[in-house]
Structures are given as structure tokens and as C-alpha cells.
Amino acid sequence: MKKIIFSLTVDWEGEHFHNLSDLLKLRKQIGNHIPITHFICPAYFSKSIKNARQKIQKAIFDNDEIALHIHCFESLIKQSNVEFRTKPDFYNKHSKFMKKFFSLLPKKLQAQNTGRGVPLSAYTYEEIVKIIETSKTIMLDNFDIKQIDSFRAGGWLASDNVLLALENNNFKYDSSATPPEVLSQNYCNNNDGNFKDDYDDSYEGFTEMIIKMWGHQIQTEYYVSNSLTQKYCNDSYITPLTQPYCLNNLIEMPNNVSMSDFASVEKTMLPVLKKAIESIKNNEEKDFFYNVGFHQEGDIFYKVPIVKLFQYISKKNMKNIEFKTVKNAGEIFRPVQSKSPIGQTIVNP
Numbered sequence: 001m002k003k004i005i006f007s008l009t010v011d012w013e014g015e016h017f018h019n020l021s022d023l024l025k026l027r028k029q030i031g032n033h034i035p036i037t038h039f040i041c042p043a044y045f046s047k048s049i050k051n052a053r054q055k056i057q058k059a060i061f062d063n064d065e066i067a068l069h070i071h072c073f074e075s076l077i078k079q080s081n082v083e084f085r086t087k088p089d090f091y092n093k094h095s096k097f098m099k100k101f102f103s104l105l106p107k108k109l110q111a112q113n114t115g116r117g118v119p120l121s122a123y124t125y126e127e128i129v130k131i132i133e134t135s136k137t138i139m140l141d142n143f144d145i146k147q148i149d150s151f152r153a154g155g156w157l158a159s160d161n162v163l164l165a166l167e168n169n170n171f172k173y174d175s176s177a178t179p180p181e182v183l184s185q186n187y188c189n190n191n192d193g194n195f196k197d198d199y200d201d202s203y204e205g206f207t208e209m210i211i212k213m214w215g216h217q218i219q220t221e222y223y224v225s226n227s228l229t230q231k232y233c234n235d236s237y238i239t240p241l242t243q244p245y246c247l248n249n250l251i252e253m254p255n256n257v258s259m260s261d262f263a264s265v266e267k268t269m270l271p272v273l274k275k276a277i278e279s280i281k282n283n284e285e286k287d288f289f290y291n292v293g294f295h296q297e298g299d300i301f302y303k304v305p306i307v308k309l310f311q312y313i314s315k316k317n318m319k320n321i322e323f324k325t326v327k328n329a330g331e332i333f334r335p336v337q338s339k340s341p342i343g344q345t346i347v348n349p
Contacts, residue, residue, distance in 0.1 A: 009293035014043030037326040039069035039152040042138035046075040065325035067150035080134035090206040091117030121159035121223040173330040177254040198264035214238040244333040257292035260305040
């Protein structure tokens with residue numbers, strides 16, 4: 001019988017380390033042997049936060065993966081020799097993000113107008129390439145690694161141009177695809193849902209971007225363009241059951257169980273795990289990819305669900321699970337032969 005390939009991920013937003021002790025406690029509670037993929041935003045370094053490398057390194061163990069995460073902070077954009085943009089911005093109008101990720105920061109240091117809420121996809125293809133190249137260089141210069149294989153876009157907003165730029169920068173795995181239904185209950189082909197996540201929180205414009213990017217309709221607006229996903233994903237839209245799919249040499253490893261800030265144990269994490277167990281029992285030829293994450297900067301309330309999830313996994317079901325980083329999971333799901341080039345860039349207005 002095949003296995004559930006379980007990837008636990010953490011997004012480091014590039015903002016602060018006030019919640020870092022929570023991450024260390026979480027690791028101790030679930031077991032230090034569980035590998036984690038760390039999607040790290042290099043803005044910690046472009047903003048010259050004191051002792052950033054040492055603080056991050058404390059939470060990274062030998063069996064972990066260091067991966068790239070980009071939020072477009074002004075310092076990072078300028079270091080990339082790209083003109084800084086302030087819109088579209090999914091933070092400025094949606095204060096509940098502040099409560100989840102910035103509760104310990106004074107207002108003057110919070111996310112508004114810093115660029116953190118401006119998706120990477122808001123930039124032109126050429127600018128995206130520069131930002132990724134600079135970000136990758138910063139990471140390689142600060143950590144004892146030779147390459148970075150995995151990527152997750154800030155806000156999950158990986159447009160066609162972002163995916164093309166990743167492939168052209170020799171990334172092997174993207175983990176930005178996420179199910180709209182987690183941020184909008186009852187989402188389906190003929191219903192956009194109620195724009196509320198598992199905790200009944202609403203994010204309005206941000207949820208609309210997610211629905212457009214990973215939903216069932218092709219989008220032509222450049223910063224949510226999704227023709228590649230529509231072409232290569234086997235599902236009509238990203239769901240909690242969506243499995244890895246091939247975009248030429250880039251493999252999409254979907255964040256199909258979303259993040260604990262939006263997905264609860266009861267409504268998403270456990271139901272998907274149960275369906276995964278059923279899937280491998282009914283189909284002995286295919287592994288099931290299960291990818292759930294949390295935020296380093298997130299409030300401890302949104303890290304607790306990860307601990308609860310591990311507590312709910314019985315010893316019997318644990319036998320069906322292999323814990324892998326996104327990179328190591330990707331090696332399992334990578335096809336023997338790659339496809340033809342994945343497409344053309346989308347021109348920004």
C-alpha cells in the first residue's frame with residue numbers, strides 16, 4: 001500500500017521574530033524528528049534586522065529544507081534594482097490580517113504601505129526575475145546551502161509570470177497553489193462561497209484574489225493570471241485533494257491543506273487526512289500528498305492547530321504517513337519525463 005506523503009511547512013514573512021519561541025515550542029511538542037520546509041522571506045536581511053541569520057538558524061534542523069518565500073518589502077525591491085510599487089495591496093484594507101500577524105507590533109511598524117501586501121505578481125516578468133534572483137542570492141549568502149529548490153509566493157499569489165520566472169531561475173518546486181474553499185466556505189464551480197475561512201473570518205479583497213488565482217475560471221488580469229494552472233492541473237480548480245502536477249521542469253506541490261491561520265483541524269485538516277487514508281487504501285498505486293503549514297510570525301493561537309493535528313493522528317494511522325520536506329516529496333511525485341515549455345509571459349499594463 002502507498003503512503004500519505006506529509007509536508008509540514010512554515011512561512012517566515014520577513015517581518016519580525018517576536019513569535020519565534022512559539023515555533024521552537026511547537027517543534028518540541030510534535031517531535032524534532034518531523035522535517036519542516038522553511039519558506040523564508042529574505043527581507044529580514046534586506047532590512048538589516050540584527051542577528052537575523054542566527055535567530056532563523058535556531059529553528060532549522062538538519063532534516064529540514066530551506067526554501068524561498070517572497071513578500072515585496074520596499075527594502076527587498078530596491079535591493080533588486082526594481083522600482084517599488086504600493087498596489088495592488090491585500091493588507092491595507094483588511095485589518096484582520098493585522099490581528100493575526102501583527103498583534104505584537106506598534107502601529108507604526110505594521111504592514112501598511114511597506115510592500116508586504118503587494119504580491120510578487122504585481123511586477124512585470126522582467127522585474128519578477130530580478131526580485132527572485134536577488135532573493136535567492138541573499139539566501140545563499142546567509143545560509144550554508146548550495147541551492148534552493150522550493151518556493152512559495154507571499155499570499156499564495158503565484159501568477160503565470162511568477163511560475164515562468166521560477167522555472168527560468170531553476171526552481172524545481174512551487175508550493176503556492178491553495179484551495180479557495182478554505183478561505184471561502186462552500187466555494188465550488190458555481191458558487192464563490194461566503195468569503196469566510198474555517199474560523200469565520202472574512203478577508204474580502206484578499207479572498208477574491210485567491211478565488212481568481214486558484215479558482216475555476218481563467219483570469220487575464222496580469223497579477224492573477226492563471227492560464228498555466230488551468231492548463232496543467234488535473235482539477236478544474238485547486239481543492240484540498242489536489243495532487244502535485246507538472247509544469248514542465250517545475251512541479252506544483254500544492255499547499256492543499258492550506259495554513260493553520262485559515263484552516264482548522266475540525267473543518268479541513270482532519271477531514272482531508274481521513275480522505276487521504278481512504279485514498280491510499282482504495283488505490284495502492286498512488287501516494288497522497290498532504291501539505292499543511294503555519295506562519296512563524298502568526299499568533300500562537302494559529303500554531304496550536306498543528307499540535308492538535310499531530311495529537312489526533314493515531315499510532316495506527318501514523319504507519320500510513322511518511323514525513324517529507326517539499327523537496328523530498330517532490331522527488332517522489334516528479335514524473336520520469338518532463339513536458340514541453342510551459343508558456344509565454346503575461347505583459348503588465
